[in-house]
Amino acid sequence: MNSGFAHAAIISTLYTALIFLIAWYAHRRKETGRSIVDNPYVYSLSIAVYCTSWTFYGSVGKAATTGLDFLMIYVGPSLTAFSWFFLLRRIVRISKENNITSIADFISLRYGKSLWLGALVSLISILGIMPYIALQIRAVSTSFYLISGFQANRIHIPHNGTELTVPTGMLLALILSVFSIIFGARRLASSERHEGLIAAVAFESLVKLVSLLGVGIFVTYYLYDGFGDIFTRFHAARPELFEQLFTFGGARNDPDYIPSFTMLSMSMAAIMLLPRQFHVMVIENSDERHITKAMWLFPAYLFLINLFVMPIAMGGIMTTGSSSGADFFVISIPLLSGHGPIALLAFLGGLSAAAGMVMVESVAISTMLLNNIFMPVIVRFTPQPWFPYLLINLKRLGIFLVIFLGYFYYRMVGDTYMLVNMGLISFSAACQFLPAMLGGLYWKRGNKTGAITGILFGFLIWTYTLLLPSFSKSGWLGTDLLTKGPFGIGLLKPTELFGLSNMDLWSHSLFWSMLFNVSAYIFCSILLRQDEAEREQVQRFIGIYDLERAYDHPAETKRLSKPVTISQFVNLMAKFIGEADAHKAISSHLGNREIRPDGNVSEFELPNLKRFAEKTLAGSVGAAAAGAIVESFLSDMGSRMESVYDIFSSVRTSLDQSREALYVRLKASEIINRTLDLQIIMDDLLSLLLKEFRLDVAIIQLRNGNGTLAVKSYQGSNRRPINQNHWFMENAAYWDMAMLDRKPHFVNDTSQIEATINLEQTLAEGIVSCAYLPIFREGEPSLGVLSVFSKSITGIFTEEFISLLCSLAGQLAQAATIVREMEAKEHERNEKEQALLEKARVMRDMEIAQQIQISLLPDAAPETFGIDLAGRCISAAHVGGDYYDFFKRDSQTIDLLIADVSGHSVGAALIMAEVRTLLRAQVNSANSASAILQLLNSQLYDDLTRAELFITMFYAKYNSATGRLSFANAGHNRPMISREGEQLCIELDTEGLILGVKTSVVFEERSFELKSGDVLLFYTDGLTEARNDRDVLFGNERVCALLGTQRHLPAREIIESFYTAVRDFTASETFQDDISLVVLKIL
């Protein structure tokens, strides 16, 4: 070992440590939320991982042998950058939406999460990238020998006395593998960005740029005198080579010559399709806006890094004298001119270029390998708790596999090709993804079969025309195949397929592979149909820009046949991504979503939940595998996704409503507005539902006056007399719930119903789905329930359909309320009418009663000599309790009485009639007034007590011959006598209890001598107790005074004058109480 080796080793180690530190720092910054990677400059630098040691060493080599056409590899991506604004941004957006982890994931997702496609793309990536990684290992190994001056390709390490021999290349591969694992495979979630890795790669991009610019400036301005000088001197020294290098086609006879068009096309495709480019540009993109800046930063980077390639190449040719070994001019020029540090800088640049590429590439491909090749196998087993460990270690294994495959290719092919030409083999492999990728993004019809056959054909032809020849050229397979063709068939010679000779290896391979690839893709896509999973993805991939709005809320046309709980999904996810991550993911997903009281999401949310679980898993295991995992999980649960019968099949209008829904709404409002007959409305509405949707039974129940539900309308089949045994009664639990919480309840598949609710009879009727919608107006209690049943379609009740039904129920509630209000008003009016009629009838009765009562009173006093007698009663109401009567016993004797039954009800009137009857019977039996009262009292007592009435009565007997008035009083107002010449009135006073208080009462009887001219007034309390509006009573004084002034009038007129006086006093036409007056005037 010499000092050069030690130097190189130490510098490499230190540099490695530095990169490691940077990566660690970036990771730390990310953890604390202050990312250093999250900016367009780092993003652009990370895309520059495109420039590998191929660029660093190979470009100079290419420039020195075939000239300027090396630039095509960089002009191509620069041109592609024009398309990033729509192409890359679209890819990034789709990838972020779906947690895409790799290009294999992306392509397989577009074609319906096809496992086969994902596996195929992964396989091609692994095999296709072999030469590319071999290129890196070769470049670094060679540069290492150059810098260390160490010509053997093995390192000998003293070990236990014997020497352990390790190939440098293998050591390098090992170191790179470990590096890649540390940066890229510490965690499983591959859709997560690896900030450490990106920081390291960006730093390496910077180092290789500075390094190559350094060497370029050193050659151009130190060894020579600038661009002009170097061109002039080269032109003078090698005019024929100058001409060859600066024109195209000059080196056409060179076996390594590749037409510029081939290189341009391949590089344009490769910048998008190489797994590592896809990884840094799409997966590691942190912000869509960075793309815009990278669109010119990245080409500018390419421009700068290539600026000095031509001068270095020319300087190298002039320094070494030939273009052999041109691949490593970057190191050999400084070495040969004796500038070790510059050479070391160049070595570091080359190391950076190689390491960056290998790390990103191996991480990207191992992700593919895990997600698209290992996972589909793993998901066939029942998930185990140790799965996360298995998965991460498989990923690490994948990194080793990728790098060591490259190493073996390097060992096999060795130095047969120039660096650039080795890389182009990989480019050509990546190109096979182009048709499927572009077609997937822009061609709706492109399908899975087309993609698989296209890629497969392209891959087979690539293997046959490019990979195989590379093996056989290196002598590993023998050259017979190349020169004679398989089995001696010349037409199938790998380098001259179908007789296409005179074409370079790469154009030849690209032409045939792309021809077959594109043809197969288009042919199969046109010939065969897309399956449903694909069509869904087409919407997402191609519709993403055009249907931005629809994309935000993808219309769910699937449902889970059996509900799955949230916790079941969490358990599933935990098995693949670990418990903590699973919980974190689900809580962020559920965040602001409505969760039902039983801890689950609604049926309409379930498909979203399933999609979310898929997406989360896709972030770790890839879309295809995630789809398979969830699918098998669901089938284990006995559930599956099934298509929803789309009731609204026609084109959706801009209002997000289908034409059918609008039509039904319109029809419903027509029905409701046409009539006020609720029964017709309900029947027509149900008929409409049955006719327009594939429902079989529809029922409307409304609340009765007593709050119980009654079937008001029943349309459809399975009709029976509605009673407690009707099958429909089983559903009571649902409609009760609907009534209570005023939310729709529905069962989309009656066979999957929970055991708590028994729907046996309903099932037996053939009902497969049913819904119960409360009929209510906003903010009011439910009026009833609308129930609909379908016998043919499970899952008929989509969110849209339920909302339509709810709105119909709402309209019905409106109509029902209006009709009920109208009915209530009608009822009220009828009642009023009835009451009025009743009142009129009573009135008429009362009038009759009044007539009768009036007729019970004597209409005129009996003619008696010597007296003028008159009486009158005016009732306050129709009938009253006042009573007066006269009985003429003989020509000289007359009995007169006045009585007042308490109250002026009909009862009082009846009692009065009874009194009259009794009196008429008694008049002849008993003579004295007191005896008559006594008899009356004892006879009336029972009746009065029962009726809770009593009677006051004044009974008088006048004998005109003697002029004597004998009288008895049962608590009545004392009659007044106005005597000629006397101011005051004489009151006829005698003791006596009211009738009806005690059974036997003794009444005092008195007598009074009347003189001619005396005027007697008998009255009831209505007279003296009449009140005016000042609350003053009419009073005895006024009665007496009036009697005094009116005494000269005839008896009838005296009575009239009293009535007039009372009316004047009370200022009212009617009396508050009955007023009866009897006037006896002694002539």
Add this chain to the structure above:
Amino acid sequence: MTNRLRNKLLRRLQFRESWVILFVVGFIMMNFPFLHIFNKPSTIFGYPLMFLYFFLGWAVSIFVIYLFTLAVSHTADKTPENPQQ
């Protein structure tokens, strides 16, 4: 005046068609027969014609993309609610 010209230019660059056209133009420029025009071993001031064509053309194309991105941010500034157009 220059400001108006600048705005006008930036507006033209906002169309998606402009991107596609320039992409196609670039592709054509990098192929025969355009390359054929410069496919001569002559030099200008000692610089090979093809070298100048490539590097100057490249620089111009990068500048054009730069203008594009300016146009995009120009629109984004003006109508932030619709940054895609």
